[in-house]
Amino acid sequence: MNETTRPAVPAGAGGPGERYAGTMFGLAEQAYELAVRDVKGDAKRSRLPGGQFTTARMRASLATMRALMARHDPGDPVVAHYVAEAAQEVVSKAFELVTDPLAAEEMSRIWRSLKATAPPLSPDHARERIGKAALLIDPDATPRWL
Amino acid sequence: MITASPPELSTLVEHLVAVKPDLRPQEIGPRTSLTRDLGFDSLDLVRLAARIHEQHPEADLTPWLAGACQAGADSVGSMADHLARARRRDYVALARELAPAFAERAARHDADGGFPHENLAELVRTGYTAMTIPREYGGDGAGLGELCEAQQVLAGACASTAFSVNMHVHGLAMIAQLGGQDAEWVCRAVSEGAVIAGGFSEPGVGGNWWHPTTKAERVDGGYVLNGRKGFFTGFPGATHLFLSAATKDDRGLPQPMAFLVPKPDEGIRVIEEWDAAGMRATGSHTLAIEDFFVEDRWSVGEPGKLPLLFMTGVHWAWCSFASVFVGIARAALEHVTATQRRRVLSVIGKPNAHLPGVQFRVAEMATRLAAARAHLEAAVHADHDTAGPIAHYLDMSLMKMQVTRLAHEVVTLGMQVQGGSSLVSASPLQRMYRDVIAGLLVPPAADVVLEWAGKHALDVPIFAEPRWAE
Structure with a gap:
């Protein structure tokens, strides 16, 4: 199987960050498939450049997420932080492509799941830990700031 | 392996x-x-x-x-x-050995836009330019992973040097994969010091490199080439030129071809010297090809097979291109973190690294860099042999698009972390900023990639006309 298309870490595997990233990725992938199916169902719409470009951007984004999950230390907060943001972008783009009412309803469910799934670290806390690690600052030192 | x-x-x-x-x-x-x-x-x-x-x-x-x-x-x-x-030689270690001297000279080459001949001479002398000669032709057969890692190291020191030699090392690997006499003589020439520069870009062609407007007219014993080439990176240091041109088949249809010729004294001239905002020391001149006779023996591959040749070997091109820009982003993050750990503002009395805003932006840099490196690595280690040529080309092209975009974001964030001092000419970051933008502009053209990848995903024929619905 091709490295760039092999399945990402399944939701539920590994530590909290890995599980969270797996869940976010799974939702983004569902949204992508739903949108592609919806566009494909309309021969004319599938031949319009806007939908094609958006589809390609989602596809590229999923490939980056998949690679990061497969190749980076899963315990590093970088993974969940990146995948969460990229997954939101994919689902948001997918939402724009859907026209079928049932598909839109399903997309709403995906969006709600995405927003309702709590990350192991809040985005701000993740940024603090990732930034401090890169700057060689003890993340547990107090006071946290200056 | x-x-x-x-x-x-x-x-x-x-x-x-x-x-x-x-x-x-x-x-x-x-x-x-x-x-x-x-x-x-x-x-x-x-x-x-x-x-x-x-x-x-x-x-x-x-x-x-x-x-x-x-x-x-x-x-x-x-x-x-x-x-x-x-x-065998460790080419990543060799790149690390060469990098400090290249970094020292990078600002001067960037300032005067001169080609880094001494860097290229070092790369030839140490055997770096021979890294992708396969073992069956007497080389070390460096794989794509080693090439990309070594290129990242060089790019962190002098992106122009890395990008110039990239045209050689990946072009050599692509020709070598053809096997036969073409591969044999090219590998022999490179092991004796030859350096290849490649020219597939042409004014007015955009990203559609498979439709060269340079004409190859069939004559007795070879072809006569006429046309223009743009962005001919590495031209000043090259001993051999890898050119595309189109001849006509029996039905009068254009047939793209490739030629690898010793750099001639006549028939090819520089009509515009490279003078650009970024990648200033790459010597990416614009050339005129005028009644240039090329003997048959310098043609590479079969006539008309150039697009297929390129698509099946595209991982060498797009992964090595991407690695140059990841190398710049890595160097930018290193430079920014080192500066922020050192720089102390009198009003706070501690290094800037302790400021939350600095930490947050550095976090975004580190996150995007990790994503870029992972995508590049995944592409390097993908199955390059059994995927269909179109799917393979698209996977590699999407990777290049994503990775260069992320690398650009990393350096842009770095500028914001550093503040106004990053804009002064003494700061290496401003050079990285101008260099990394080139990643968004070098082939493959993002709009073509998006069109093809979107059509492919939606089961729309890529080459159907009209291209889009009304």
């Missing part, structure tokens, strides 16, 4: 027979086990290791033999691979 070549295996068999004279060479193959099939005991193994060490002091076989025999993985082939690995 390294695969020992047949001559290495036969040399190894000679060593085995010298240690155990009763062995029959014709019964020894790559899968033959030293202990189980050939009956080597511990004393034989010690003698074998000593004998090989005498001829190849760089290779200490003893630890490998102990581990391999214990694990039951002591085949003759795996021993030959181990020896080949021990003897």
